[in-house]
Amino acid sequence: MENTPARLTGGPLSAREVGIRSYVVRSGRMTDGQKDALNRLYPAYGVPWEPGRMLDSTALFGADAPFVVEIGFGMGLATAAIAEALPGTSFLGLEVHAPGVGKLLSEIEARGLANLRVCRHDAVEVVGSMLAPGSVDGFHVFFPDPWPKKRHHKRRIMNPDFIRLMAERLKPGGYIYYVTDWEEYAEWTLDALGAEPLLRNQYGRWAERESWRPVTKFEERAVNDGRAVRELKFVRV
Numbered sequence: 536m537e538n539t540p541a542r543l544t545g546g547p548l549s550a551r552e553v554g555i556r557s558y559v560v561r562s563g564r565m566t567d568g569q570k571d572a573l574n575r576l577y578p579a580y581g582v583p584w585e586p587g588r589m590l591d592s593t594a595l596f597g598a599d600a601p602f603v604v605e606i607g608f609g610m611g612l613a614t615a616a617i618a619e620a621l622p623g624t625s626f627l628g629l630e631v632h633a634p635g636v637g638k639l640l641s642e643i644e645a646r647g648l649a650n651l652r653v654c655r656h657d658a659v660e661v662v663g664s665m666l667a668p669g670s671v672d673g674f675h676v677f678f679p680d681p682w683p684k685k686r687h688h689k690r691r692i693m694n695p696d697f698i699r700l701m702a703e704r705l706k707p708g709g710y711i712y713y714v715t716d717w718e719e720y721a722e723w724t725l726d727a728l729g730a731e732p733l734l735r736n737q738y739g740r741w742a743e744r745e746s747w748r749p750v751t752k753f754e755e756r757a758v759n760d761g762r763a764v765r766e767l768k769f770v771r772v
């Protein structure tokens with residue numbers, strides 16, 4: 536397997552470590568603007584994939600601020616809006632999809648966001664091999680791929696191994712904030728987060744929406760189609 540993550544925890548090899556991915560590499564076309572942004576702006580706002588080099592968020596952003604990591608930001612519309620709304624927090628967005636990375640880089644430039652960086656690489660590997668235990672204040676996981684077929688559930692990013700990895704990277708009191716419009720995945724994740732001893736649910740069951748999380752077009756469509764949007768917020772004990 537290419538870029539095998541450094542093993543930072545013990546135990547037998549998990550399914551993920553033998554190559555099961557939470558995404559499929561899409562050959563989606565990039566616009567000229569996205570291509571240009573990727574080439575021109577990644578050197579300035581991109582974080583290179585360097586397994587084993589633990590990120591120092593204070594050095595990366597030049598600010599001693601809370602550090603929040605977003606898993607799979609897609610086109611980055613919510614990411615840019617949240618970074619703009621919370622200038623006192625440092626954000627690192629992780630995404631494999633090149634058009635989305637290009638789009639978010641152009642938003643960073645257009646909005647002049649000093650508190651947002653991106654890394655174009657598998658989030659599972661970045662969290663495992665570039666984030667030190669106890670170094671993160673929050674993880675955002677918004678509308679992750681639901682992988683609805685039962686035989687694909689093992690591809691879901693909110694699996695017990697990755698939840699444990701994120702929990703270990705959190706500081707005490709740090710959080711995982713997850714949102715989905717897929718009811719069965721919401722229940723599945725509620726159970727998986729609830730089964731992790733390092734975490735506790737901040738709410739009785741579903742979380743309240745954070746005021747700074749924008750309603751994206753994707754989310755509007757889900758609501759118009761009659762699907763409930765579920766939120767979960769778990770905190771590191």
Ligand SMILES: C[S@@+](CC[C@H](N)C(=O)[O-])C[C@H]1O[C@@H](n2cnc3c(N)ncnc32)[C@H](O)[C@@H]1O
Pocket residue numbers: 557558606607608609610611613629630631632635656657658659676677678679680692751753
């Ligand atoms: C359904 S989209 C949601 C995007 C965005 N969060 C939103 O709310 O619109 C899920 C995204 O997660 C990305 N993704 C899935 N697994 C990933 C991984 N292991 N590392 C990085 N990105 C991943 C996919 O490429 C895709 O863009």
